[in-house]
Amino acid sequence: MNKFEQELRNGNFVCGECSKCNKLVWPPSDLCNNCFNNVKWRPISKIAKLVEFSSKNDEYFCIAEFENQIRVMGKVENILNLHVGQTLTLVKCGFDGKEIFVFELAD
Amino acid sequence: MKKVGIVTGGITKFTKTDISIESLLVSAIKQIFDNSSNLSQKDVDVVLTSTNANNKYLANISSELSGMAPKIAHSVESLCNSGTNCIVSAYAYISSGLADVALVAGAEKTDSPGLVLDWDKSRGQYKHPIYWSSMFTSAHKRKFGTTLEDLAYVGANNHRNALDTPYAYFEKPFSVEEIMESKPLTENLRLLDCSMPCNGSAAILLASENVIKNFCEQPIWMTGIGQKAISASFTKNDDLTSMKSTILSASDAYKMSKKAAEDIDAAELHDAFSICEIIELEDLGLVPKGEGGSYVRRLYDTKDRKINPRGGLIGTGHPLGATGIAQTIEICQQLQGKAGKRQIDGAKTGLIHNMSAAATSSTVLILES
Numbered sequence: 001m002n003k004f005e006q007e008l009r010n011g012n013f014v015c016g017e018c019s020k021c022n023k024l025v026w027p028p029s030d031l032c033n034n035c036f037n038n039v040k041w042r043p044i045s046k047i048a049k050l051v052e053f054s055s056k057n058d059e060y061f062c063i064a065e066f067e068n069q070i071r072v073m074g075k076v077e078n079i080l081n082l083h084v085g086q087t088l089t090l091v092k093c094g095f096d097g098k099e100i101f102v103f104e105l106a107d
Numbered sequence: 108m109k110k111v112g113i114v115t116g117g118i119t120k121f122t123k124t125d126i127s128i129e130s131l132l133v134s135a136i137k138q139i140f141d142n143s144s145n146l147s148q149k150d151v152d153v154v155l156t157s158t159n160a161n162n163k164y165l166a167n168i169s170s171e172l173s174g175m176a177p178k179i180a181h182s183v184e185s186l187c188n189s190g191t192n193c194i195v196s197a198y199a200y201i202s203s204g205l206a207d208v209a210l211v212a213g214a215e216k217t218d219s220p221g222l223v224l225d226w227d228k229s230r231g232q233y234k235h236p237i238y239w240s241s242m243f244t245s246a247h248k249r250k251f252g253t254t255l256e257d258l259a260y261v262g263a264n265n266h267r268n269a270l271d272t273p274y275a276y277f278e279k280p281f282s283v284e285e286i287m288e289s290k291p292l293t294e295n296l297r298l299l300d301c302s303m304p305c306n307g308s309a310a311i312l313l314a315s316e317n318v319i320k321n322f323c324e325q326p327i328w329m330t331g332i333g334q335k336a337i338s339a340s341f342t343k344n345d346d347l348t349s350m351k352s353t354i355l356s357a358s359d360a361y362k363m364s365k366k367a368a369e370d371i372d373a374a375e376l377h378d379a380f381s382i383c384e385i386i387e388l389e390d391l392g393l394v395p396k397g398e399g400g401s402y403v404r405r406l407y408d409t410k411d412r413k414i415n416p417r418g419g420l421i422g423t424g425h426p427l428g429a430t431g432i433a434q435t436i437e438i439c440q441q442l443q444g445k446a447g448k449r450q451i452d453g454a455k456t457g458l459i460h461n462m463s464a465a466a467t468s469s470t471v472l473i474l475e476s
Contacts, residue, residue: 071342
């Protein structure tokens with residue numbers, strides 16, 4: 001199990017940042033995909049931008065973008081009218097065999 | 108580089124009947140020998156197998172079960188475009204001079220581990236392909252006004268075309284209304300907007316210009332190849348109204364063949380979901396951007412078979428490792444004038460588009476008679 005998955009199980013969304021070229025490496029990896037140096041794991045901002053969304057039954061799912069580059073798919077809760085470009089807050093993350101990201105509309 | 112041509116192909120019935128993957132492969136390979144009277148097992152220099160199955164050493168196993176002892180034998184796995192990737196590998200062996208004759212056989216079973224890319228952490232809990240296809244649909248609807256009814260026309264057209272394809276999984280047509288009313292899977296997707304995983308196999312024989320006339324009188328030439336792998340994770344696809352890997356691989360294939368979209372008489376497009384066909388029509392340059400939805404309606408209304416004449420993945424089924432090979436065989440038959448009821452009159456130049464994992468990679472082939 002890598003650091004990303006360990007932290008996600010504890011409710012923390014972390015990502016590797018290259019110790020040499022400072023690139024954020026996504027999807028998570030122990031080595032930088034630019035210069036192959038080791039990464040340092042750091043928390044990712046909880047603020048994200050809504051890139052796209054759809055729904056299944058009454059549940060919305062979306063693509064959200066963190067720090068202008070890291071995109072993940074997650075669930076959106078407590079929102080009636082979604083619009084691309086809205087600001088979201090990551091309110092929960094975890095791991096139950098799959099990565100779980102839950103968002104709400106930011107204030 | 109040596110010129111490379113296609114001799115013939117063989118395809119098994121696409122079903123849900125439980126058959127071993129080895130038996131599926133040998134059944135398709137048998138048809139290659141049935142269709143090529145001068146071909147003997149000792150003529151085959153290369154045997155490549157295309158599959159996502161966990162079975163090991165399949166190229167060697169199917170060679171032994173078919174009485175072949177090739178110089179080169181191995182498998183190629185690349186999810187849904189394994190088939191065309193395998194054909195490109197065979198092309199490379201022949202064009203480089205390492206081989207003169209290559210047999211490519213692909214097979215998959217309904218429970219293939221290639222159906223979902225579990226590795227992709229960026230998909231979160233939404234790993235199944237219905238979720239990425241719903242995202243493409245949302246984006247295309249918003250930007251171009253594409254409707255769910257437009258999507259239903261893709262399925263109606265491909266199911267109708269598949270009625271004339273003997274190996275197709277589906278053997279009955281579905282109307283636009285039936286597709287619209289089929290089980291909703293997401294806001295943007297109904298059951299009949301999806302291709303059906305199934306058991307099936309397809310095999311194809313390639314040969315160099317030096318020897319191809321020994322095996323057939325009407326070879327079909329591979330004149331254009333384009334491949335691009337953007338990423339493996341879905342969320343690297345910046346513009347969800349487009350498939351960047353398709354645009355880039357099409358550009359390379361057109362350039363290599365010195366052809367343009369206007370020259371294409373018949374095309375096999377990777378309609379894993381109905382939205383895919385609409386986006387691919389646009390990204391391959393076959394219609395202007397944003398007009399895929401209106402174009403598929405015209406195809407249906409005019410019974411035009413130019414796109415997915417065999418019924419695509421939606422009409423025939425989608426045995427992953429066999430799909431790209433079956434698509435290529437269809438274009439060969441069209442260019443040889445041997446497509447029977449599916450024949451497009453006067454087809455001289457054809458295109459195959461095969462992609463994987465939300466179009467994170469694509470392959471485009473151009474064939475000419």
